[in-house]
Amino acid sequence: MSATTGSPPPTPDDATVRAATVDDVPDLAALIAEFARRGDVLPRAADAIRVTLGDWIVAEADGIIVGCAAIHRYGAGLGEVRTTIVLDAWQGRGLGRRLVDAIAALAVQRGIPTLFTLTRRAPFFERLGFEPVDKATFPEKVWKDCRTCPLIDNCDEVALQLDVAAASRSLIDAFPLDSAVPRDAAPIGASPAGARDPRQRRSTVTARPTIKRAVLAYSGGLDTSVIVPWLRENYGCEVVCFCADLGQGDELEGLRDKALASGAVDCVVQDLREEFARDFLFPMLQAGAVYERQYLLGTAIARPLIAKQQVAVAEAVGADALAHGCTGKGNDQVRFELTYQALNPALRVVAPWREWHIRSREDALAFADAHNVPIASREKSVYSRDRNLWHISHEGGRLEDPRLEPEAGMFLWTVDPRAAPDQPEEVQIGFEAGVPVAVDDERLAPAELIARLNAVAARHGVGRVDLVENRLVGMKSRGVYETPGGTLLYAAHREVESLCLDRETAHHKELITARYAELVYFGQWFHPLRESLQAFISMTQQPVTGWARLRLFKGGVTVVGRYSANSLYREDFATFGRDDVYDQGDAAGFIHLFGLPMKVRAMMEVSDGGRTRYASPDFSRFKRD
Secondary structure, eight states, rough: OOOSSSSSOOSSSSOOOOOOOOOGGHHHHHHHHHHHHTEEESSOOHHHHHHHHGGGGEEEEEEEEEEEEEEEHHHHHHEEEEEEEEEGGGTTTTHHHHHHHHHHHHHHHHTTEEEEEEEHHHHHHHHOOOEEEOOOGGHHHHHHHGGTTTTTTGGEEEEEEOOOTOOOHHHHHHHHHHHHTTTTTTOOOSSTTTTTTHHOOOOOOOSOOOOOOEEEEOOOOHHHHHHHHHHHHHHOEEEEEEEEEEOOOGGGTHHHHHHHHHTTTTEEEEEEEHHHIIIHHHHHHTTTTTBBBBOTTTTTTHHHHHHHHHHHHHHHHHOSEEEEOOTSSSHHHHHHHHHHHOOOOOOOOEOOOTTTTSSSSHHHHHHHHTTTTOOOOSSSSSEEEOOOOOOOEEEEEGSTTTSOOOGGGOOSSSOOOOSOOOOOOEEEEEETTEEEEETTTOOOOOHHHHHHHHHHHTTTTTOOOOOOOOOETTEEEEEEOHHHHHHHHHHHHHHHHHHHHHHHHHHHHHHHHHHHHHHHHOOOTTTTTHHHHHHHHHHHHHTOEEEEEEEEEEEEEEEEEEEEOOOOOOTTTTTTOOOOSSSSSGGGHHHHHHTHHHHHHHHHHGGGGOOOTEEEEEEEGGGGO
């Protein structure tokens, strides 16, 4: 097929207006590219069209795509008519009206009450019932797309809207989308040959809501791989996989191909390592947050970032649902879903582990085999692990018995402290306003700085923690964590901060640190309290500029020096002799006032011949004869 604009359609017969299919993507991309060169529409890459294919309508005549239009959803009640194109030779034949009517039918089916468009062809849309409105009526469009457009200050497009909530059923009757797809066209997310269309299966699942497109937090493991066909089969929806690169390394190899082979329409992988370090790890470091005195929150702090970007991808591809592979008894389900609620509560949430019949690895493998899902390894790992730039966690296996020591071969990152070098190594970490910026006087970007410290600490066996922790859901669990670079950063930051904060500020910061850690662990990163505490912490960090030098040896970390130009410590102020800063004679008055409440209580107790509760004991029985 060809989507050229110069050749007229082979016959004058009306074109067929139908839902777009996978086979249309190359021609759609070519058609849009031609009109984008004219400046009539914005360009759309083939990948972007494929991901949002369920939102596209095409007009076809004799095997040629002669027109198209798309709908883009903003939240629950607003949709945009975009990329409306009709080939030159077909203009004036009513094809544009048919395309827009088809988009309106989609809006009715999806429960979208209002359609709008920004266009230079206002008279055409006005003839279809659209009414001119102010662009400010659609802040979702203005703030998401228009503010990044170079023509925002000289825009010549007119905003118009159509009330489709009152549209009659005739719109859907005139354009039954499902029947408009050719019989020989493979529907999006189709099952393997011989299987029924998953959209037909959905009619038997009456309790589940209607979902058009879901974005799945995807790792490529067995659970999230089988979730892809499970979502298609049980919800009849397209699945877009999303994976955040937070430093998992080779775990990301081949991820996109695996997702597509599992039935996803696309797999989005984003490198978020810098954002992870800069906007999540370093603020948490400034707070000094440690959960239950040991856990440096490596898994907990990663979830809000993953969920945040998952929501962004969902909004970009017009998804109406989010999905994750967290179990129904863990912390992560809470962390993901609280972030979803904070950032876009209009999106539906699907948690398969709370719905499906799969209860074991064997069940999941059987489901994968039945749906032709590729599984790289069928060997069961003894341990459940999570890895990112900050840490590696280990759970399960022999760790479920707190009496047992972790196996030496379990650790993947840090060397056994007994096998670490026999000579200590020193490292110096520099800070500016509480943010680490340099290692051994070399300035490094956030993610690179953490990676450098990981390498140094890991070879000396630094950063291992074995603890029994209290999960949010009420159960206890045992986890072993390797956080080599983070351990060094916490130690160094604490030392520089000790020089720069006054007593009252430092002590109050200690009071909120435990609460801050709870908020992170409980998945409340976007809670107003965490954000308010962060504002206080950021203020305390303004003077925290300097360096700390650490000595690493056989799993231990020793501070061997610290410095700050903003240090409140002065050797001459701390001397025991008389000087201009401190007169030891002043101590008597200070002690009297500081102890006055205790003195008053004691005086009340001894009044009327009483005794204080700290009365002197009788030592007479210890006297010698």
